[in-house]
Amino acid sequence: MDIRSLGYRTDLIFPRFDGEIFDRGGYLVALTPQNPSFFWGNFVLFPGPPGAGDLKRWKGVFDEEVRSRLDVDHYAFGWDGVDGEMGEIGPFDAEGFSLNRSVVLAADRVTIPRKYDRSVVVRPIEGDDEWEEATRNQIACSDPCFDPENYKIFKDGQMARYRKMAASGLGFWFGAFLEEKLVADLGIFSTGSLGRFQNVGTHPDYRRRGICGALVHQASLFVLDTMKVETLVMVADKDYHALAIYESVGFIPKERQVGAYWWGKKR
Template sequence: MDVRSLAFRTDLALLRWGGSQIEDHGSYLVVRTPGNPTFHWGNFTLLARPPAPADMDELLAASDARFPDSRHRTFGVDGVHDQSADLAPLVRAGLALNRGAVMTAQAVHEPPRPDRTAQYRPLVTDDDWAQRVALAVACNDEISPPEYLVFAHRKAAYERGLVEAGHGAWWGAFVDGRLASAMGLFRASPGLARFQSVQTHPDLRGRGLAGTLVHRVSQYGFAELDAGTLVMVADPDYSAIRVYRSVGFTDSEHQSQVEQFDRYA
């Protein structure tokens, strides 16, 4: 399957680096991450095109058969345009639409209000990565804390593995020794690097930390990862997208996904 979406191409590249299994069935891809089975976007089906309404039951049954132990259903749809209307049948079947704004930058500049107080550096120590898990838990409001903590530890191990394999780095903004904001940037292919999981602690938002960190990490990507283009996927309806635009990222494509957190609910 020839994937057109810049977002999904970079997603798949990083999943491969992290050890995920990707099966090509021609009109769809099946992605599995055995080390983290509750990772929604590490265990999903990527469709070449939106499904026809008549195919809904077969599509859902096939997904359940592929992931028999999973409580979630996740589908990506390849393409570069907003496909919300075409995915309405899946929404009516109980899945939630997840639209992404695919943003790119070939150069960046400081945000309007850069922060000069935090320490900006890559995560290195065991304590850094433990704080990475704690930050992810503090930013999560969708899954119960005990269940999410298991996922967060697995996800951090995957991220640290990418770093230690030389594919990129996970950076943080530290305020008084506390990890306040964090994000990853990894080489997806020659000249192309992808941001991952931009998060800022709820108690420390609005201080310019994320914008300053995006700027610093972007400079790292251009200089150390030999990237000519940086890729960021953001929620078009969330205020953080203004932060990315403020340092030079522009909207390039749309990413279309649908998901159901608990298929038994």
């Protein structure tokens, strides 16, 4: 299956590292067995938006390809495209699916944003203590609607994966430090000439100070200078407050990406 979307193409960097990807021609399956609660690590990607009758068919595909292999309590469907096509989404709404609508941004060069904290030191993290700091920061940045215990399990598994990827030379995890305290972090990992950002997070106590802009700018420069990356890709929720920050660093909206997910309810 040929994938047009920069977003979904770079999403597959991660299950390709330590999971499984099955290309069935008419759809693609991505599995992350060590983190079954990760929606977008265990999903089915279709070549286009849903049409009439596709909810039942897509759920059947997911049951066969994902639920038969892993103990999951969700459905997650993506559909390839660049314009945010919705298709026949009504039946998904009726069954309680949530819609994931994102903006895909890209940059081949970056600029210093107007709001920029010059006191922050940005560098790749290293060692057990700094990885633990980054994990704690990621948890502190989570949506308060998430169950804290379950989210910690999910985030611990996700960060363990990123650490292995960094150790394998596929990218870096960056921390932004103020007086040796990690106050923000993100990851960038590559496939070919594309580099994909992951989980930009600034601690709630340190927001609106230009730290995020400095982190994104300096991490981007580092990767463009040290890796064979020509284009950096970032995917963010269409209503996410940090979109303006990313654009101020030079990232340009290129595509709109859509998916749908459901979890924790009876079918």
